[in-house]
Amino acid sequence: MRTSSTIRTGSTVKRTTRVAATLAVAALALSLTACGGDDDNGGGDSGDKGGGTKAPASSVTLPKLDGESLEVAAVWTGTEQKNFKQVLTEFEKRTGAKVTFVPAQDPIINFLGSKIAGGAPPDVAMLPQPGAIKQAVDKGWAKPLAAEATKELGENYSPGWQDIGKVGGKQYGVYYKAANKSLIWYNAQVFENAGAAEPKTWDELLNTAQMVYDSGVTPFSVGGADGWTLTDWFENVYLSQAGPEKYDQLARHEIKWTDPSVKEALTTLAEIWGKKDFVAGGASGALQTEFPASVMQTFTGGDQPKAGMVYEGDFAQVNIGETKAEIGTDAKVFPFPAVGDTAPVVSGGDAAVILKDSKAAQALATWLASPDAAAIQAKLGGFLSPNKSIDSSVYPNEVQKKIADALIAAGDDFRFDMSDQAPQAFGGTPGKGEWKTLQDFLKNPKDVAGAQAKLEADAAAAYGG
Numbered sequence: 001m002r003t004s005s006t007i008r009t010g011s012t013v014k015r016t017t018r019v020a021a022t023l024a025v026a027a028l029a030l031s032l033t034a035c036g037g038d039d040d041n042g043g044g045d046s047g048d049k050g051g052g053t054k055a056p057a058s059s060v061t062l063p064k065l066d067g068e069s070l071e072v073a074a075v076w077t078g079t080e081q082k083n084f085k086q087v088l089t090e091f092e093k094r095t096g097a098k099v100t101f102v103p104a105q106d107p108i109i110n111f112l113g114s115k116i117a118g119g120a121p122p123d124v125a126m127l128p129q130p131g132a133i134k135q136a137v138d139k140g141w142a143k144p145l146a147a148e149a150t151k152e153l154g155e156n157y158s159p160g161w162q163d164i165g166k167v168g169g170k171q172y173g174v175y176y177k178a179a180n181k182s183l184i185w186y187n188a189q190v191f192e193n194a195g196a197a198e199p200k201t202w203d204e205l206l207n208t209a210q211m212v213y214d215s216g217v218t219p220f221s222v223g224g225a226d227g228w229t230l231t232d233w234f235e236n237v238y239l240s241q242a243g244p245e246k247y248d249q250l251a252r253h254e255i256k257w258t259d260p261s262v263k264e265a266l267t268t269l270a271e272i273w274g275k276k277d278f279v280a281g282g283a284s285g286a287l288q289t290e291f292p293a294s295v296m297q298t299f300t301g302g303d304q305p306k307a308g309m310v311y312e313g314d315f316a317q318v319n320i321g322e323t324k325a326e327i328g329t330d331a332k333v334f335p336f337p338a339v340g341d342t343a344p345v346v347s348g349g350d351a352a353v354i355l356k357d358s359k360a361a362q363a364l365a366t367w368l369a370s371p372d373a374a375a376i377q378a379k380l381g382g383f384l385s386p387n388k389s390i391d392s393s394v395y396p397n398e399v400q401k402k403i404a405d406a407l408i409a410a411g412d413d414f415r416f417d418m419s420d421q422a423p424q425a426f427g428g429t430p431g432k433g434e435w436k437t438l439q440d441f442l443k444n445p446k447d448v449a450g451a452q453a454k455l456e457a458d459a460a461a462a463y464g465g
Contacts (some may be wrong), residue, residue, distance in 0.1 A: 159413030227435025318382030
């Protein structure tokens with residue numbers, strides 16, 4: 001769930017990305033406030049820390065597939081890939097099939113296009129955006145889910161999460177993994193030393209940042225080398241400040257990026273990005289810092305880490321787990337503060353899509369729609385499932401459990417990542433479009449008008465006018 005390579009969503013998203021986020025905000029704020037610092041379960045990605053009741057060992061029926069082979073492609077690397085492979089291993093044990101993980105490059109649609117052109121597509125691909133699913137369908141790559149997978153999906157997912165995997169009324173995607181992208185993680189020792197508390201509004205966030213700075217620590221770590229992190233910053237500010245209706249309009253390019261609402265959001269972002277010494281390494285340092293490093297440098301270095309806070313989704317726990325910091329004790333989290341009237345809730349997701357239809361591929365999609373599969377990776381940490389049938393006690397710490405409970409409680413009340421709804425050329429290509437323009441804006445946050453003009457020019461070209 002790291003990147004944003006996609007094409008236009010069209011009608012696929014439907015009401016899921018258009019409903020109000022108020023209920024989700026309330027559930028998330030309540031859940032994270034309740035986390036406090038008394039979590040004894042720790043963090044990281046150890047499979048032995050779950051402690052809770054696992055999903056039933058045989059809640060899903062799978063066929064015998066002895067002698068069958070499958071390839072699954074995804075952009076996941078490192079711990080995320082390692083953990084997903086454990087899910088595939090269990091599928092192998094239950095069915096007798098052999099599954100090979102194929103590391104994909106971003107944008108994954110381009111990667112798949114090359115594989116298909118070469119006559120060797122993977123059987124299943126994990127696509128990070130609803131728009132990517134639509135493109136795969138439009139190109140004739142994707143195959144509809146069969147009755148077994150569709151039934152499993154219907155039993156375990158809310159209508160909203162089912163809808164974003166549909167194209168033309170047919171179910172193509174299983175949203176195996178979700179992300180809450182409206183979180184700010186912080187170093188608890190830094191906050192304690194600074195006398196800082198968790199902020200609930202943007203103004204409070206700025207005050208907290210100043211307190212952290214005054215204590216001798218740079219407030220924010222920004223993984224600017226990965227342009228998608230900057231789009232996530234923008235989306236949270238924009239959703240809260242401009243509101244859900246304008247968010248949807250901008251996502252569909254029904255209003256221009258030269259709109260005053262975009263100017264207001266960029267100006268607000270500049271209050272952090274343009275503040276001297278508020279970003280670790282300054283703009284040049286941030287633009288050389290990839291996302292994993294941006295997280296880890298916040299939770300290493302003892303009393304003098306490179307930064308006190310880092311913005312990103314629940315999946316940052318994977319990277320925190322690579323440090324000695326314990327989630328809920330050393331590493332804590334609060335909801336992205338309200339910039340306008342309501343705090344934002346931005347989500348993302350990765351869906352399993354079948355490219356080579358077969359009994360084995362359909363069985364794998366069925367497996368990934370089951371609580372059994374989700375429980376395996378949930379227990380390992382750094383993972384959030386939209387599967388409502390999973391027992392949340394399998395999550396490895398109280399922070400992650402409450403984030404997961406809040407996601408399920410929110411139902412369909414969320415907004416999908418805006419750049420994930422944009423054409424790939426604009427919202428999902430390194431060195432181009434929104435990614436590149438926001439990187440340039442991080443470097444020169446005084447040029448709001450210039451950033452707007454470039455964003456609009458690139459958006460108009462990508463959306464076709």
